[in-house]
Amino acid sequence: MNVREKVIEIIAEQAVLDPSDVKPEHTLEDLGIDSLGLVESIFAIEEAFDISVPFNANAPEESEFDISSVEAIICAVTGLVSQQA
Amino acid sequence: MRRVVITGAGTINALGHDVPTTLEAMREGRCGIGPLDIRDVDRLAVKIGGQVKGFDETEHFNRQQIALYDRFTQFTVLAARQAMAQSGLEFRGALADRSGVVLGTSGGGLTTQDENYRVVYEEGKNRVHPFIVPKLMNNAAASHVSMEWNLRGPSFTVATACASSNHAMGLAFQMIRSGMADAMITGGSESMLVFGGVKAWEGLRVMSKDACRPFCATRNGMVQGEGAGVFVFEEYEAARARGAEILAEVVGFAMSSDASDIVMPSKQGAARAIAGALADARLDRGQVGYINAHGTGTAANDKTECAAVADVFGTHADRLMISSTKSMHGHLIGGTGAVELLACIMALRDGVIAPTINYEEPDPECALDVVPNEAREADVDVVLSNAFAFGGLNAVLALRKAE
Numbered sequence: 035m036n037v038r039e040k041v042i043e044i045i046a047e048q049a050v051l052d053p054s055d056v057k058p059e060h061t062l063e064d065l066g067i068d069s070l071g072l073v074e075s076i077f078a079i080e081e082a083f084d085i086s087v088p089f090n091a092n093a094p095e096e097s098e099f100d101i102s103s104v105e106a107i108i109c110a111v112t113g114l115v116s117q118q119a
Numbered sequence: 120m121r122r123v124v125i126t127g128a129g130t131i132n133a134l135g136h137d138v139p140t141t142l143e144a145m146r147e148g149r150c151g152i153g154p155l156d157i158r159d160v161d162r163l164a165v166k167i168g169g170q171v172k173g174f175d176e177t178e179h180f181n182r183q184q185i186a187l188y189d190r191f192t193q194f195t196v197l198a199a200r201q202a203m204a205q206s207g208l209e210f211r212g213a214l215a216d217r218s219g220v221v222l223g224t225s226g227g228g229l230t231t232q233d234e235n236y237r238v239v240y241e242e243g244k245n246r247v248h249p250f251i252v253p254k255l256m257n258n259a260a261a262s263h264v265s266m267e268w269n270l271r272g273p274s275f276t277v278a279t280a281c282a283s284s285n286h287a288m289g290l291a292f293q294m295i296r297s298g299m300a301d302a303m304i305t306g307g308s309e310s311m312l313v314f315g316g317v318k319a320w321e322g323l324r325v326m327s328k329d330a331c332r333p334f335c336a337t338r339n340g341m342v343q344g345e346g347a348g349v350f351v352f353e354e355y356e357a358a359r360a361r362g363a364e365i366l367a368e369v370v371g372f373a374m375s376s377d378a379s380d381i382v383m384p385s386k387q388g389a390a391r392a393i394a395g396a397l398a399d400a401r402l403d404r405g406q407v408g409y410i411n412a413h414g415t416g417t418a419a420n421d422k423t424e425c426a427a428v429a430d431v432f433g434t435h436a437d438r439l440m441i442s443s444t445k446s447m448h449g450h451l452i453g454g455t456g457a458v459e460l461l462a463c464i465m466a467l468r469d470g471v472i473a474p475t476i477n478y479e480e481p482d483p484e485c486a487l488d489v490v491p492n493e494a495r496e497a498d499v500d501v502v503l504s505n506a507f508a509f510g511g512l513n514a515v516l517a518l519r520k521a522e
Contacts, residue, residue, distance in 0.1 A: 069382070070381070070382060073322075073323060073324050076324070077322065090325075090327075090339055091324040091325050091340075092327070092338065092339045092419075
């Protein structure tokens, strides 16, 4: 499973949706994921890829990790995974 | 209804090991937050806290006591000694039977838990010290205080996360006011600055890695502290009859539940508790001169709290002062309201309003007089102390200047 599929799977599970219903352009808000769902998703991503995601719930917009859409999250995770490799 | 006054106060926290040192630090706007000195700190992402420094348990307790007192109990007993010495009260006979201990804590003996999980899980040992349970239980501190000063009436521990000690003190107040008890030792304690305690908070991603900056546009989260605040609450006529020094009068208390979210605060829940405390004290909102804020320095709390204050006080919200001393001593979780009550006493008795330090730039969503960076002299008659816990459990106390 590649990064894209895995991230979508994690987000879909959090949103209680089928992965096929999660589109790259969706925001987390579109998917009904709240602040707790977000930190849980980030935790799941960290565990799945063995990476550390720079994210502070107090200032999401200032975090280096872009969460503005599913596509943005996939890009950010891809970046972190490649840095680690 | 009977009146309730505070006749003794004690504390140990990151700002000082007693009340005068703590109040001096608050007056000077000193910061007690710094690098954490705990085991495995290199494995933490959050490496700062309001840690109690220079504390040697062997200076205060004997070997048997240390074997039974977790750090949170040590903090409590130390603060209770100071409060009892100041009050001059002794619990004997009928007074002992009608006096008790209500304390707040969230984590209880977390140091003991952390150390002993290491022993069995990390080190793989199959034997632990026999006193782990009496040491870690949340009521250990309340029980040791009752034993040391012979309080034989109603005693228990309250755990409502960040509102624990405000709930505890509010209940102690109500118990004396209603005639159920004549004197109470109350307040709270917390000692969560251990690897597991900080790691758990880290997971929630609401902690700051550099500083606690409540109400400031650049705030980026809370910083944990540790310590205790303990008070002697007493029925007013009895305190006056024995010539006790009255530090302040407790005049109102209200609790509310948001009934909405396990971590996100609610403006309505906070506002109901603030308005409830005023109504309970039969105070007009215009009488309130200062509010010791919950002011955690998280994005969510500070704007919600300011909106709740604006809602309750209307135009008077712009005339009152509101500060968060957590910027100096950190968030003591279950003990925080007790240490913050000291700032309320300082405001009423000494006419000094503790500042919100680390304040850099205004946040339009927190547009109140937050007493930035420097303490202020002001004559205030009535103050409030806010506490809004995770889980949406709110507790607000109202205090008035001693007559």
